[in-house]
Amino acid sequence: MSRIGKRPVELPSGVSATTSGQTIEVKGPKGSRSFTATDDVTITVDEDAITIEPRGKSKRARQQWGMSRTMVQNLVIGVTDGFKKELEISGVGYRAQMQGNVLKLNLGYSHDVNFEVPEGVTVTSAKPTEVTVEGVDQQLVGQVAANIREWRAPEPYKGKGIKYKDEYIFRKEGKKK
Structure with a gap:
């Protein structure tokens, strides 16, 4: 289990996220940023959080799980604080x-x-x-x-x-x- 990957990314007020396929786009007060994840993870957006889950139990899927969550977290931090x-x-x-x-x-x-x-x-x-x-x-x-x-x-x-x-x-x- 990835300690980083299993925590959801919180969306602060004024920030919205949309997904299309493996691409997630985050919009906030400082602009918008997007990230395209590999096929090894699944990204789901709720009202106030983004969760990333691995597809399968392969080593690559577990590696991409934590990395993808960190990349999404950096998108959120970038559009809010910079x-x-x-x-x-x-x-x-x-x-x-x-x-x-x-x-x-x-x-x-x-x-x-x-x-x-x-x-x-x-x-x-x-x-x-x-x-x-x-x-x-x-x-x-x-x-x-x-x-x-x-x-x-x-x-x-x-x-x-x-x-x-x-x-x-x-x-x-x-x-x-």
Whole structure:
């Protein structure tokens, strides 16, 4: 029995869900999202909850059961609250600013890095050393944050670079004389 899969996904007020075949579409105040499950699970929608059940007792059906329930839960969270990743920039002269749909990053290179923000994600920079990535799709928000971080990942000696707000950078001691 999947401990995750057997719990139903609660639908908060203002959120509606519809199914057609193996595709479930969830609509809420922040937009609508859809997910297509494999044929190994059955999705049923009640008035206030969504339940996922495996079709059969095969290993694949049990694997897809918990994963499908988590994907549906992420749809519901996305259309109600949304997802958010916060990045911190540390280093002398390192800064970020938004110019229209482009995030302009000064990261110690000989040129500025212009990061084009994809559709479906909002990137804001309240301070020059903080960047916030928000959106409805958890995968897209995480990927955009990872792409921004990739431009200058934090280094272990001084900690300079772009890091997630809750990330711990393992620091190394420098060379001894």
